[in-house]
Amino acid sequence: MNNPNDLFKHLQLSEMSDFENIELIPIGSEGMDNDDKMGVLSDQLPILPIRNIVLFPGMVIPITVSRQKSVRLVKKAYKGDRTIGVLVQANNSKDEPTPDDLYKIGTVAHIVKMFVLPGGNTTIIVQGRKRFEVSEYIKTEPNLLARVSYIEDTFPKKLNKENKALVSTLKECALKILNLNPEIPREAQIALDNIESSAFLVHFLSSNINAELKEKQALLETLDGIEQATHLLEHMLKDIQHLELKREIQSKASSDIDQQQRDYYIRQQIKVLQEELGVESPEQELDGLRAKGAKKKWSKEVNDFFQKELSKLQRTNSMSGEYPMLMNYVELIADLPWGEFTKDNFDLVKAKKVLDADHFGLEKVKERIIEYLAVLKMKGDMKAPILCLYGPPGVGKTSLGRSIAKALGRKYVRMALGGLRDEAEIRGHRKTYVGAMPGKVIQSIKKAGSSNPVFILDEIDKVGSDHRGDPSSALLEVLDPEQNSSFMDNYLECDYDLSRVMFIATANNLDTIHPALRDRMEIIEVSGYTMEEKVQIAKKHLLPKQKKEHGLEKAEFAMNDGAIQKVIEGYTRESGVRKLEQEIGRVVRKITKSIAMDQDYPHKITATDVVKLLGQEHFDKDTYENNEYAGVVTGLAWTPVGGDILFIETLLNRGKGVLTLSGQLGDVMKESAMAALSFLKAHSDEYGIDYRIFDQYNLHIHVPAGAVPKDGPSAGITMLTAIASALTQRKVKSKLAMTGEITLRGKVLPVGGIKEKILAAKRAGIREIIMCSKNRKDVEEIEAHYISDLSFHYVDDAKEVLALALLKEQVKNPVKFVFQAEPIASSSAAL
Template sequence: MSNSNELFKHLRMSELPDFENIELIPIGSDGIENNDKMGVLSEELPILPIRNMVLFPGMVIPITVSRQKSVRLVKKAYKGDRIIGVLAQANNSKEEPQPDDLYKIGTVAHIVKMFVLPGGNTTIIVQGRKRFEVKEFIKLEPNLLASVSYLEDNFPKKLNKENKALVSSLKESAMKILNLNPEIPREAQIALDNIESPAFLVHFLSSNINAELKEKQGLLETLDGIEQATKLLEFMMKEIQHLELKREIQSKASSDIDQQQRDYYIRQQIKVLQEELGVESPEQELDGLRAKGAKKKWSKEVNDFFNKEVSKLQRTNSMSAEYPMLMNYAELLVDLPWGEYTKDNFDLAKAKRILDADHAGLAKVKERIIEYLAVLKMKGDMKAPILCLYGPPGVGKTSLGKSIAKALGRKYVRMALGGVRDEAEIRGHRKTYIGAMPGKVISNIKKAGSSNPVFILDEIDKVGADHRGDPSSALLEVLDPEQNNSFVDNYLEVEYDLSKVMFIATANSLDTIHPALRDRMEIIEVSGYTVEEKIQISKKHLLPKQKEEHGLGKDSFTISDAALQKLIEGYTRESGVRKLEQEIGRLVRKITKSIAMNEEYPTKVQAADIEKLLGQAFIEKDAYESNEFAGVVTGLAWTPVGGDILFIESLLSKGKGNLTLSGQLGDVMKESAMAALTYLKAHADDYGIDYRIFDQYNLHIHVPAGAVPKDGPSAGITMLTAIASALTQRKVKSKLAMTGEITLRGKVLPVGGIKEKILAAKRAGIKEIVMCSKNRKDVEEIEKSYISDISFHYVDAAEEVLKIALMKDKVKNPIKLEIKE
């Protein structure tokens, strides 16, 4: 009984040779053997180590010995008094154990019988007598010999009600285990019924309970009989729970098999009914999938993967929850356009005509797109930078992508990235999740029906990031020509070639785009439209579109150019045309209402009619203010909705030379003001400024519209001119505006947003603009007709700015500066 995984296994000892001739020691009423027959026990005992079992007093068990020391010991003892000490070995090693490997409490055993079995092994039948504790090991050779003290059981002779209930629970639990475990022989029940002694019952059950060696040794070392019985009951309850769970699992497995057979029969019936009704059965669906898969132009790896998925579907119960998930996945595989491409139309002249017809202005952008298409025509692949159209809202970035798709004859798809924070939106969810689906890239490719569409990544600067991942990083693989030929979607699991897709991104701002993502794209600025361009866009696109949407004919009414200009300048303030389209729609609705109600309406809308139809203009045109005040200079600024003009005001007041900045200025503008002031302090003599003024007068610089945050380097030379005008009380040149950054050395640096700023200046009636000479190239890119009435002064140093901007005349009623000696 080297392993007690099953209860009451010792009852099979009758299978041993000559078991009938074994003479056992009589058991007393206390469950312990009769010592009168055995004689007095010695204080020195030969020790037999045993593995994987514990011998309890009164128990009869077979022990097979194979180690040389153990064989010599039992043969010698069998010839003598047949008394040995049995100690359990703490480890499971087959080597000869050392004293430290043995537990210190064991059981004295009487060798009842010894057998030499075929193969050389020796088996002994032993009967446990009483417990002992090792004081010390006296000898190690030729076998272990130990000095011992004997331990008496502490089991009450007379049981109280509580103890009787405990013993009764032990018997009931044992009977329950017998009923739950069919492998235990029925003789065990007879043996239990014949046990009258509570002490012997505890030892009997402790010996046969299914527990670990350490736990059984713990029961042996528990001398208090009631405490041992309590621990034993805990182990038996665990065993009952284990057996009940085992029976439940077996019962469930059996019922599952029965259910599967029942389900098979029902499915066969359903199949027959579906055939009668003409409804596709699961087998027919799978055949359809295989037929579609056979027509696909995919690689051998993908084909093998698809066939594996279909085989998995075939093995899955069509009524199970997993079946529709597997079916959806297989259908996605066959629905994707593997290797399916539309033929490109490389008529570049036609492409140019389409771009010109769809978009007024944007000459630089359209030229770059034609270059891009020309390279694609000559090279034949898409390994080129991804285009990113960057500019303010409503300038036609997304519609440019539509025009490119129309010019090439490709499918067009658009993916809105605004507010996307989950990486799974790009790469897809893993199939292990309920409700998993592919990412937007693969989903849109499926929707397009070809592997080479024009793919618009709209609002790429609005991509966010949170605990669910960084979508910007996921886009790196999509937009890298060196990697996207083997893009792997988490849901799809196999590589998909995106290298033939023409990706075009759009953005309003470059600051929030991931640096690595920005590096993969070629930035093309789509700046705002001039008033003339907006008039042409309104006449060619916006007005016809709004007439159609409101059910009016093309000739129902017309709008003059003057009326459109008034509409643009008085009701919109933007670089693009989105707000303009809304206002034209509002105007068309007014006329539609008049037509529907048979009221009079203007068939040709003039400028005077705009206010009658739309009410008072709510946007005041940016206008230049006179140069009657010293220290007031017109600057040019860039805003997300286009260019604008701003006024820098500076004023002197008696004080201690303090500098005050107001108007909700950002750090960069504050630094520009301090740099300009320091430059003038250093060059005061050059401009006829008494240096003592800086210590005796406070300087206040203010930018109106204080509720609007303002920042940027563009106001550097504007602030310089404003401070110089305030200090000298000289007039600033009339109808002059400027933009540019300044350094402490007086060097003028270039700035951005030139086209938008020039358009703002033109709207305000500015006639001359001062800017850095390095911005000349930006001006040359603007169509000449738009800037024909503006003069440009290109400068490199601060003294050039002041020479152009400051007049020799002083303002009317200049401030009298009183300088103390």
């Protein structure tokens, strides 16, 4: 069996009907024997000489017996205990061998099955058991009978690192030979994967390597298992070198063939291989596309267009460069779900349960989504404003869209628009261009396999534009209910109906959205979460999710509310919960490491444990400080990650009435400061402010966190109060914050981001908030539990602000203003 393919010729015998009842003896790694099945072996064995094959312990091979003495031997043994000794004949003579012609070491074999073939030859299937060595021959007639001593396998039962590496290398080499030699059937890899015994693996590979007979016999005679494996590896490495060299020579030879002849040869080969493998020919592919088109629920116009493109493809040479491009185009048309819709599940009670289960809080948002679905249920079409979920990162905007798809039973697709600058990403390229593709809208519809999926347009506020067009304008056609029933993709070149698609956009900032695009969408604000909501979200969603992702059971450990609050306050600063999930993931990883290393760990994590696990807190809690300093007032601000508090600091010093503004303030904030100062100059008498202060004292206004740019009109009344406090040295009411724009006349105007600002105030320990009376409607829309422990003062005029904010009491150690005497104007008397 010099060819490694021989084994698989033998394995094919298992498909013969006479082979059904063959019972193989289980061969283990301990002694490669099973005496309970076959009985104790005798020290005298009938010897069967064989040529061209070496039988190794554990191997099953067929042996064809043609010599008369050998035929009589196997028949007699088959009727008896079926045990024989197999020795390899050193020469290849067909004559009856003498004892001198045989090797001394062979393998005990069990005859599994015997076949008498037409022509008189007999074939036996034998299974090797263990090796033996001939001590002496007792007789030679009617067949060879020898006294033998059995050789136990010396392969170690437990392998050290070096031996494990040796066995692993053997397997890798065997797999490499399989990859390099295409003549070996792929079933060989399955056979290798199923071998668990290292000793059997060595015998299996020794039996099947491409080596001379004497080299295989030498492996059989190598009694030490590790030494045998080492010699086997040398043979296999030589075989690999031979196969690699053969492949390299074939590769070099093929490159010398004339290109035209090579192309013709390859085409013929492909054709033959396609027929052999059952791969469709170009004609069959066209027939398949034609049949697929016949089942489509498209309009007559689309069908005519498809048939025209199919005819063009049929006339094109399959070997031309244009053929793949046309094939891709026609396949796209055939693969799109024209008129194919999933059935909507309009069980709104179930939809509400799905939304409540997936998202804690956000009651008004979920209510608006249910209203939207109710209208869809009653009306039956999508000619309604496109929903745009607007809010800071990490509040669940994208996952809300996934929950809507889940509740409706629709397909879900998501298209990320962040950084998208090329209009072709929306409308596609002209198919005549090299590398042309349809736009992401059509690609997503194809991927969904349905014409009515829930389609998330993620980060619509981050769409850019450059010389390659304006993607925001391209989205107008997609999102306009009056236009998207006939959406034209440049690559597709025919109208596609998007009117049944439920588009849901998400955004962090409305200011950067194209005005016309914003006009087509209904903005639903998804604001941040309170501390209580974040704790519940962490307990119900984030912590169980992180435990599952890190392979922990629910009962491994728990976090109490105080621990979760510590994570929220000390390690996150956000309106959403994305950073909170990351920090909880850090905690879970620390616990996972302790469990994996059998170390002690807290089973119920407290706030103290959080600091030990995560290190010192990253953020100081934004808290109201005190009102001991004149000119320091707490304001409320909106940021892209939610609300925040800020302190307006004001300081007076002797000078010439210079106004200084610092803290990276934008133009709007600077103008608010100047308007506030001008208002106080105009009304200085009402507040007991000496007018000389404005000329003889410099005023410096600073907003801390100087590295952070700040702008917006919301700090107008805050700056007014800070300047008034500094000029009068009166205390500001404690635990008070404010937000609102101020005009030169002292009017207070409404501002945005009210809910986020209120959440920031609660986090900071604020108890009273001053804002414009026109913002009352924004407060009334907020759930009662958000504002249960806050008092609101609604004002329309700056005087009301100062009356509420400034106390009669002055600060400790107030500034004592000292003014220079004004120069007396000189006069001259006329003489």
